[in-house]
Amino acid sequence: MGTSGDRETSDAQLIERSLVDAEVFAAIFERHAESIHRFLWRRSSGPAVDDLVSDVFLTAFRRRSAYDVTRADARPWLFGIAVNVLRHSHRSEVRRLDRDDRAHRAWIVGPGDDASVTALAGVESDRIRVALDALEDRQRDVLLLLAGPEFSYEEVAQALEIPIGTVRSRASRGRDRLRELLALDGPAGGHDQRPPVPLTEGVAE
Numbered sequence: 001m002g003t004s005g006d007r008e009t010s011d012a013q014l015i016e017r018s019l020v021d022a023e024v025f026a027a028i029f030e031r032h033a034e035s036i037h038r039f040l041w042r043r044s045s046g047p048a049v050d051d052l053v054s055d056v057f058l059t060a061f062r063r064r065s066a067y068d069v070t071r072a073d074a075r076p077w078l079f080g081i082a083v084n085v086l087r088h089s090h091r092s093e094v095r096r097l098d099r100d101d102r103a104h105r106a107w108i109v110g111p112g113d114d115a116s117v118t119a120l121a122g123v124e125s126d127r128i129r130v131a132l133d134a135l136e137d138r139q140r141d142v143l144l145l146l147a148g149p150e151f152s153y154e155e156v157a158q159a160l161e162i163p164i165g166t167v168r169s170r171a172s173r174g175r176d177r178l179r180e181l182l183a184l185d186g187p188a189g190g191h192d193q194r195p196p197v198p199l200t201e202g203v204a205e
Helices: 011-018 020-042 046-066 075-089 101-106 116-120 125-133 137-147 155-159 164-181
Strands: none
Touching: 011 020, 011 046, 020 046, 020 075, 046 075, 075 137, 075 155, 125 164, 137 155, 137 164, 155 164
């Protein structure tokens, strides 16, 4: 039987085996619980994290028969479940983002967009939290996965079960909207002299 230390056994193989022997699914927990916990801890109130982790793996266990076993790595699937658990927990995904400066920057800075990093260094964590809370769920979910586990666009598409083009579009619109809310002037990262966009203003589709 494969274990968390037996890396020659893929996640997909373990999940498939767990349909016959449920105890095998424990290896999936052993492999991925730490990264799921870390991801949730940064975005939720501390005392609730263990409950959220449990919810993620209980949900995964119940849905394992529907898992696409052609996908060897279960991380995108598990993190997709984690995003949904966060959304339905009624807790802020961004409450602890100040613990990870790199994650702060990744919300707005896209691949190759290094020029924005300097501008972001002076932006307060509280403002970032408020701005993120003003985004649509679907845009924030994409940025959450790009910034947290640092998934590729393809992995985010797998996690959220949407086309990769939709991932790119939501990431781009989400970053643009964050720049507006934080009064940053476009990809060059210069400060916009206009007043900040009101946080109650609607988000474009």
